[in-house]
Amino acid sequence: MSRPLTPVALTVLRMLSDGPMHPYEMQQRIRQYAYDRSVKITHGSLYHSVERLAQGCLIEPVETARSGRRPERTVYAITDQGREVAQQRMAELLAEPAEEFPLLGTALAFIDLLPEDEVARQLRRREMRLEASLAADQAVYEALRKRGLERYKLIDHELVMARKKAELDLVRDLAADLESGRLTFIDDKEDS
Numbered sequence: 001m002s003r004p005l006t007p008v009a010l011t012v013l014r015m016l017s018d019g020p021m022h023p024y025e026m027q028q029r030i031r032q033y034a035y036d037r038s039v040k041i042t043h044g045s046l047y048h049s050v051e052r053l054a055q056g057c058l059i060e061p062v063e064t065a066r067s068g069r070r071p072e073r074t075v076y077a078i079t080d081q082g083r084e085v086a087q088q089r090m091a092e093l094l095a096e097p098a099e100e101f102p103l104l105g106t107a108l109a110f111i112d113l114l115p116e117d118e119v120a121r122q123l124r125r126r127e128m129r130l131e132a133s134l135a136a137d138q139a140v141y142e143a144l145r146k147r148g149l150e151r152y153k154l155i156d157h158e159l160v161m162a163r164k165k166a167e168l169d170l171v172r173d174l175a176a177d178l179e180s181g182r183l184t185f186i187d188d189k190e191d192s
Contacts, residue, residue, distance in 0.1 A: 005089040007039040008049045013058065013086040016078035020062050023050050024073060033149065034140055038156040050076060058082030104167065112185040116178050123175035130168040137161050 005013070014035075015026040023046055030036050030046075053059040059076045066072045078086075111119055141157045177183035 004092070005085060006049065008041055008045045009053055009058075010086060010089055011035055011039050011041060012046065012049050012053055013078055013082055016059055016076060017083065017086070020075045020077040022073040022075045023047055026050075033153065034144060034157065037137070037140070038160060053082065058085055116183075116185055120175045120178040123171050123178070127168060127171050127175060130164055130171065134161060134164045134168065137164065 011030060012026060015021065015029055018029075021029075027041075027043065027046055030039075030041060035041070050059065054061065054076065057079060059078055059082050061074045062077045063075045064072050065075065114122070137157065137160060141154060141161065144154055144157070145151070174183065
């Protein structure tokens with residue numbers, strides 16, 4: 001594969017590093033371990049990634065079976081090349097910061113398109129939603145820990161929660177600054 005592994009492809013390789021399985025089983029485990037909270041995975045994207053990885057010889061079919069009236073299912077295993085490519089991609093992802101462009105950044109860049117009081121009102125709405133989302137994330141995290149998942153399998157959840165906490169702090173501060181008048185959309189230009 002000449003292109004870097006997508007997050008979905010890396011997820012497939014991660015699943016298969018535990019042992020051979022078919023895509024439906026991968027999908028179930030992804031939900032079970034809440035990997036879908038860190039990687040956007042759809043049914044179609046999962047199957048497309050499996051096809052691409054097989055074409056690239058990073059995974060290989062090891063058996064095709066049918067159980068009762070269910071459709072045939074192909075079980076895949078990771079190849080040595082697949083394991084190597086996954087490890088290389090992981091090293092890159094951990095070592096190299098990537099430019100990400102969250103939509104909140106776009107909104108903050110153009111914040112003065114709305115009146116200050118409306119911005120404060122919308123930021124307070126976001127604050128409430130972030131608080132609820134963070135509480136839900138914490139509940140999922142604690143439930144997974146109680147089920148016996150080791151912390152190293154949940155570090156992605158810790159990152160999500162840390163980012164939300166940082167965003168929540170920023171949103172609260174901006175809303176408070178707008179409400180108090182410490183932040184205005186008036187330029188401090190002096191007439192010469």
